Amino acid sequence: MVYPTNLKLAVSMPQNYSYLHGPNEQLIQKCLKNDRAAQNALYKLYCNKMLGVCMWYAKSREEAEEILQDGFIKVFKYLQSYSGKGSMEGWIRKIMVNTALLKYKGKKNSNLRLVTELDEDAMLPAKYADGESNLAEKQLLELVQSLTPVYRMVFNLFVLEGFKHKEIAGLLGITEGTSKSNLSDARAILQQKIIGLQKTASI
Amino acid sequence: MPMNKNLNENDELFRNAYQQFEAEPGPDVWKNIQAELNGVETVYYKRKLKRIKQASVIIIALLAGLNIYQHYYNRQAKHAISGKIIDNVKTLKPTTSQTVKSPGYETKTPVANAGNTNENNPVAEQVKKNLAEVREQHIEPVQNSFVMAAQARAQVPMQAALRNRLTLLTEKTAPPLSYASNFLAGQQGLLQPLPMGGLGKNAPQVTVRTHNNPWLLTMYASTDFMNYNLDDDDDDNRRHDGKDEIRGREHHEFSFSAGILLKKQINKNISFKTGLIYSNNAIGIRPQTLYSDNTLGYKYVTSSGYSYVKPIFGGVPARGDSINSNMGQHHLQYAIIPAMIGYTVFANRYLSVTPGAGVAANILLSTKIRTEIESGYGGGEPVLISKLQGVRAVYFSMQTNVELQYKLGKSTSITLLPSFMYAINSINNNNVVKTYPYSFGLGFGITRRL
Numbered sequence: 058m059v060y061p062t063n064l065k066l067a068v069s070m071p072q073n074y075s076y077l078h079g080p081n082e083q084l085i086q087k088c089l090k091n092d093r094a095a096q097n098a099l100y101k102l103y104c105n106k107m108l109g110v111c112m113w114y115a116k117s118r119e120e121a122e123e124i125l126q127d128g129f130i131k132v133f134k135y136l137q138s139y140s141g142k143g144s145m146e147g148w149i150r151k152i153m154v155n156t157a158l159l160k161y162k163g164k165k166n167s168n169l170r171l172v173t174e175l176d177e178d179a180m181l182p183a184k185y186a187d188g189e190s191n192l193a194e195k196q197l198l199e200l201v202q203s204l205t206p207v208y209r210m211v212f213n214l215f216v217l218e219g220f221k222h223k224e225i226a227g228l229l230g231i232t233e234g235t236s237k238s239n240l241s242d243a244r245a246i247l248q249q250k251i252i253g254l255q256k257t258a259s260i
Numbered sequence: 261m262p263m264n265k266n267l268n269e270n271d272e273l274f275r276n277a278y279q280q281f282e283a284e285p286g287p288d289v290w291k292n293i294q295a296e297l298n299g300v301e302t303v304y305y306k307r308k309l310k311r312i313k314q315a316s317v318i319i320i321a322l323l324a325g326l327n328i329y330q331h332y333y334n335r336q337a338k339h340a341i342s343g344k345i346i347d348n349v350k351t352l353k354p355t356t357s358q359t360v361k362s363p364g365y366e367t368k369t370p371v372a373n374a375g376n377t378n379e380n381n382p383v384a385e386q387v388k389k390n391l392a393e394v395r396e397q398h399i400e401p402v403q404n405s406f407v408m409a410a411q412a413r414a415q416v417p418m419q420a421a422l423r424n425r426l427t428l429l430t431e432k433t434a435p436p437l438s439y440a441s442n443f444l445a446g447q448q449g450l451l452q453p454l455p456m457g458g459l460g461k462n463a464p465q466v467t468v469r470t471h472n473n474p475w476l477l478t479m480y481a482s483t484d485f486m487n488y489n490l491d492d493d494d495d496d497n498r499r500h501d502g503k504d505e506i507r508g509r510e511h512h513e514f515s516f517s518a519g520i521l522l523k524k525q526i527n528k529n530i531s532f533k534t535g536l537i538y539s540n541n542a543i544g545i546r547p548q549t550l551y552s553d554n555t556l557g558y559k560y561v562t563s564s565g566y567s568y569v570k571p572i573f574g575g576v577p578a579r580g581d582s583i584n585s586n587m588g589q590h591h592l593q594y595a596i597i598p599a600m601i602g603y604t605v606f607a608n609r610y611l612s613v614t615p616g617a618g619v620a621a622n623i624l625l626s627t628k629i630r631t632e633i634e635s636g637y638g639g640g641e642p643v644l645i646s647k648l649q650g651v652r653a654v655y656f657s658m659q660t661n662v663e664l665q666y667k668l669g670k671s672t673s674i675t676l677l678p679s680f681m682y683a684i685n686s687i688n689n690n691n692v693v694k695t696y697p698y699s700f701g702l703g704f705g706i707t708r709r710l
Contacts, residue, residue, distance in 0.1 A: 104284075104289070108282070109281040113278055118283070122286060122289050125289055126289050126293055129293050130296050130297065135642065137644075155641075193277065194281045197274055201274065212274075
């Protein structure tokens, strides 16, 4: 599933939420009233999936949990602006991606490097507990995490989120050409690593 | 081609993995979220509670002051009546006195010649003359309240109405006041005058239990037509936002106010009004370009105040960076505590017209702006600004209204309340403009006697 390129979270402010359907309607109503138990229920409903999203944008699990935390605070803070037009999961996922991008932009000056200056730490894949998805997914995640932040962002936004280079350029504050170049480099790196993994597996 | 094919396959591989990957966060994540949410709410409620407390203290102080004044005024009036009559009675030196025995106590009263009427008795006439003087100076203001109250009981005959408000008790402590009360009641035609010359053992000793004028409580709601006058604040940066620009992009929308008004009749015509009113002013804001003048974000300027917004997608803006916002809606909520004096210019059994004027303290409850920030790729990101800088916590306004009341029953009236307010000082503290709001309102409510 490719997400729409338009990250508009809400067009209009709903006056009531009676038109919301699905199992989350009552939960959302309670969350809007700052019912902590309901907020916890909403968190539990989506936290695993969302941490999964955050991990693709973070270098480590700890960083992913920070994004998750900031993201959920935004979710509860801006829940009233959820129009109900799309799925709640999609809306929360977009907030997580936005939060990850904001974090990246905040660290941009220190983390934006050329491909020839790879961070040794960034090359080390994060370790995850057993029972979290299958090995192939984790390996692919580790490969993406091993990319430098700017490559990771460009790759994720283009391949995973479906953004166009023009949009990525606007989001990350880089030129369209740089976005294309970074994507090409990221793909090349990943392909090499995948080939390496395949060779290891065949031995 | 094989390379492209591999790339596409790899992309699909990553997309599938991205969709399916899940991980369980540690328990600290929720604890931190909860702590953060609690912190936000604590600050919000503390701020709100503080303002409610301030409003309550002001109301209580106003009401207490009014009650003390009323109590003091009544006591003075009573003492004046009692003292004057006692003096007069002493100077008359009645030739005899008669003891009236009742169960539990006895009362001595001055007695005029038995069987004489008021007209034929010089003592009674002297008393009457003195009482008339007292009446003009001291009693009439109090008496007016009886009349007003009696008028309010439109469906009850006037005499019966006043009898309801007078408690006739035999009491040994206040015979002079008894005379005054009966006389005055007689003068008003509300009670039959007591035969002054006929005081004997059957003569009733009358005292008046003066009821304070009742509070009138009006619950009303009003639609308000808001507008404002803007002045540039020369001390601030007006590079992008002057009064003309702000006026051009803002337009007032449906605003309303609702609350309670408490009215206390001071005398026949004059009344004091206070209360607690909630006011919600709505302003629509057209799309505009926001500029960054520091690293906090893009400055969103309104006629009320300003705030800095930073889109989720945006990084730290540099000075001079700009971003566009879409349509926005701005809400200003105030608690208003008026202190007004009313003057009844017309009153009959059913209708009364009471214009009033005074001042009001407008206590800021909240400021909110909802808008969208264009994110540069065709989409909009919702922004909720819940706190504006540069807005005064309290500003004062001049209030005028005309209270048109139509009586429905003994204690209920309907009230039409056209009103006008104008800010005495600006609602801004440190904004690019100084804003003086004014509004015309048309309220409708129900008034009950407490």
